[in-house]
Amino acid sequence: MKMTIASSLLIQELIINTDPILSTTCVYTTSSAHYIRKKMNTSDFKYLSESAASVEKNANRKGRPHNERFPFQQQHPQATTHLMMKYSQLHVPILYGPQIPRQDRDDTRERYSRALLTLFVPWRTVTDLCSANQTWEDAFKSRQHIISVHSWKIIENIQLLHECKKDRDEHLLQVIAEAQVDNDAIDP
Template sequence: MPRKLVPVSTIDPDTGHIIMRRSHPWINNFNEYLIVACRSNMDIKFIWGGSDAKALVYYITDYVTKMSLSFHDTFALVQKSITSFKNLLDHTDRESAIERSRKLVLRCYNTLASQQELSGVQVASYLMNWDDHYTTYKFQGLYLIQTERLLQTVLNEIRTKQNLELASHDMLDDDVFDDGIIDEENNDEEHFQIQSSENDKKFVLVNTRIDYQYRSDTLNNICLYDFTAVPQEEEANQTGRPPNERFPFQKQHPQATTHLMMKYSQPRVPILYGPQIPRRDRDDTRERYCRALLTLFVPWRTVSNLCDVNQKWEDAFKSQQHRISTYSWNIIENIQLLHECKKDRDEHLLQVITEAQTENDT
């Protein structure tokens, strides 16, 4: 879009914003040395700090982690493949159901793959039989919202039995989330994961909440977040010298007699599935914010370890926050920083749109 003409370069002393001289409305901000070295188009901006720096961090992170195809494009392509496959089936019914299913999956995959953008690096890596990605950490998923809702349900049942009047914000159905309305049917169910063993030769069904709740007494003071990064289930009848630390489950665990926990050889970074933890400065989601942090970063076995029957989650958080480790507080601050980066990104985008509209009007 055309830019406003600027006769002389200036610096705003209050914000540190640099306004470059522009002699033509279609010239972007550029650095003459960088543009010669890169030989490409550019729109450069000096990042002074503060909100601009946080907006930049979110821009880059969002760009690097974005999907190559959006959900609606993916569904449209899959629907196109299914329709094409149905038309093909009208001409032949001799193939078995397994063969037809295989061809349907293959057709959908080929349709999606043909629409994805591939960089030269990706193509070269594939041809050289190299890995398609490299990470400095390994990751482990955690269904946080299901654990939260289970604790809330148990707490509500205890309150009901004691004939306590429940406040509206303590009710399970009144939780507020930034992500909009959450499907109750999908988020109340317990989630199980199929996890491979250390040598990737065997698999076991894992429920992190059950494993944590009935963990060994040795791990009594570990929080759910740290617990997710440490253990791995395996069968108890393993032979040979154990390479890693092993911890038995408590007898209440459904797999206590057949499985035990083994410490990962390399720590994992927990990935929280489901709705994100809300901002701490929002009053309408304060209860859920406190509940999420208590569930993640304070050691517990039952809901009574986190919140008393007569307490709100916010009051419980104030009384329990001294149990949160320094390491966990750093993670909590990073969660808030992510929200601030997103907010600054949105404000910067709105500012750019407003300035462009103003310049076009003038």
């Protein structure tokens, strides 16, 4: 799967995040609920240093609640300067790069399986997705039970989009063929 520099950095930051909650969610779900804060400020440091009890105490205060913050692991290059924050509302991630292949094509089955595993199965290393002696298709079959019901709906919608585009293209070809037949029937 060809990725842009921005998307590969986002995935790296999602994977290296230290919070156990984020390590059990897939890349798609995490990126729809969280974003990377560009620079940590004093309120971020204060939020991270507070204990759970004081966070609960602050929950009773008036005003807009703080967005949850999640620090990166120490080995992350930006662990001391950046953090991940939770959106107030969920967002739909925009996928850059090549589209996810069709499910029903044999020639792209490996790419299809790799794309779905990468987006919809929780992972930290490639071996969490596919072992060295396994094809991506076999890995997908053995791990598809991990994919959430919500993610399956997204996958079904991706496939539906492919089918709509295919039907549109077939209809266009039919209209063009009919127009050519009509043009051939006209005597000059």
